[in-house]
Amino acid sequence: MKAAIITKYKQITPMVTEVPVPTIAPTDVLVKIVAASVNPIDLKTKDGDLRLLLQYTMPLIMGSDFAGVITAVGDQVPDFKVGDAVYGRAPKDRIGTFAEFIAIDHQAIALKPANLNFEEAAAIPLVGLTSYQALHDIMNIQPGQKVFIPGGSGGIGIIAIQLAKYFGAYVATTTSAKHFDLVQSLGADKIIDYHQQDFTDVLSHYDAVLDTRGGQSLEAAFQIIKPGGQIVSIAGLPNARFGKDYGLPIWKQWLLGLATRKLSRLEQQAQATYSFLFMQPSGQQLVRLRQLIEQGVIKPVVDRIIPLTDINAALEYSHSGHTTGKIIISIQPN
Structure with missing residues (x-):
């Protein structure tokens, strides 16, 4: 083959x-x-x-x-x-x-x-499971909560916005002006042109952030999260807590903790929770996604x-x- x-x-x-x-x-x-x-x-x-x-x-x-x-x-x-x-x-x-x-x-x-x-x-499959596990399994998004999903016209953003709206959330996202109509059609409530505005100047007191960018964008997310809120990243660095849950050796956990000292400090200052998501395959969750797709809730x-x-x-x-x-x-x- x-x-x-x-x-x-x-x-x-x-x-x-x-x-x-x-x-x-x-x-x-x-x-x-x-x-x-x-x-x-x-x-x-x-x-x-x-x-x-x-x-x-x-x-x-x-x-x-x-x-x-x-x-x-x-x-x-x-x-x-x-x-x-x-x-x-x-x-x-x-x-x-x-x-x-x-x-x-x-x-x-x-x-x-x-x-x-x-x-x-x-x-x-990958973007659907990632979005579902972040929004449902980790964040447990409830109706009326505010969720920020940067990169709304990207692979994760497109599915995550639709899922978050299905769970009843108010959704903010970033994209370029040419994609405003697309992300609006997906259900986004607040759309920020990242070429013109910094999301930290526009958003505040959010319940959850699904980080798809890592780096400075991830660090900036701590400025808009409310106390008790959750930041889940698929693009940032895994922290020591992830390493422990993932079953990594102690020395690897130590390295991750060293690499994410700044994120841990931001986490403490914001009184929020930071999690790194390494999506797990799941046929059962794909069945659930299939149901939502066939019901017209999600479209690729x-x-x-x-x-x-x-x-x-x-x-x-x-x-x-x-x-x-x-x-x-x-x-x-x-």
């Missing part, structure tokens, strides 16, 4: 080459991948930025989420059959969706939303579709930071 692989960290461009079709374990299914999506974690993985948390054996097939059709089912898989159209986020130790086939545990997938094509469905936005043979162009476009919604990799026709 064709797959996009890297043979070392910081490899400038992945190589599309022939590799063996994976074999399945008893709890796995084999999926013929129709489409996959590009996510920032793919670039971080390629560049070795996550080596403190994840170590991969090379060569490594890239890619984190997908939509496709089941072609084989393990002996201990009760809920799926050959021919099922599914979507999923591969477990972090078994990534590899930029390929024609993937072997994946059945608990990490769900049936594809009936009202989406494969390309649209591939845009959902696809920026462009690029064939697997042009994977480098897709990664370069993702790295530019100017995408609107998701970049989809077309793997093979259904």
Whole structure:
């Protein structure tokens, strides 16, 4: 099968080459991948930025989420059959969706939303699960709470805004003026043109922030959070508390604590809680997202579709930071 692989960290461009079709374990299914999506974690993985948390054996097939059709089912898989159209986020130790086939545990997938094509469905798993786990599992957003989600026209922002509105929140976001109509259509209540205004000059006393930017944007979020509020980041640094919960060795927890001393100080000063989210695959939550999609609560936005043979162009476009919604990799026709 064709797959996009890297043979070392910081490899400038992945190589599309022939590799063996994976074999399945008893709890796995084999999926013929129709489409996959590009996510920032793919670039971080390629560049070795996550080596403190994840170590991969090379060569490594890239890619984190997908939509496709089941072609084989393990002996201990009760809920799926050959021919099922599914979507999923591969477990972090078994990534590899930029390929024609993937072997994946059945608990990490769900049936594809009936009202989406494969390309649209591939845009959902990673950003959908990330948004759901941040807003529902960690923040426990309640009706009437104020949530700030920067980057409203990005992959996470588009889904997170829709979910936050479903949970009854008042949502503020940042984007460029050309995307105002889009984020307004998603339900955003307060839209800030980041070219013209700093969100700290406009927002205050927010219950929650879903940080998608990291760096100075994350630090600035502590200026708008209210006492008792929550900041969840997918782009900042993991802190020592995350390292402990994630089961990292003590020395790695110490390193994370050292690296996030400023965030810990800001957390104490704001009397808020800072959490780093490393999303976990969940077939059950994908079922819930499918229900919301089929009910019209959530809709994906696809920026462009690029064939697997042009994977480098897709990664370069993702790295530019100017995408609107998701970049989809077309793997093979259904």
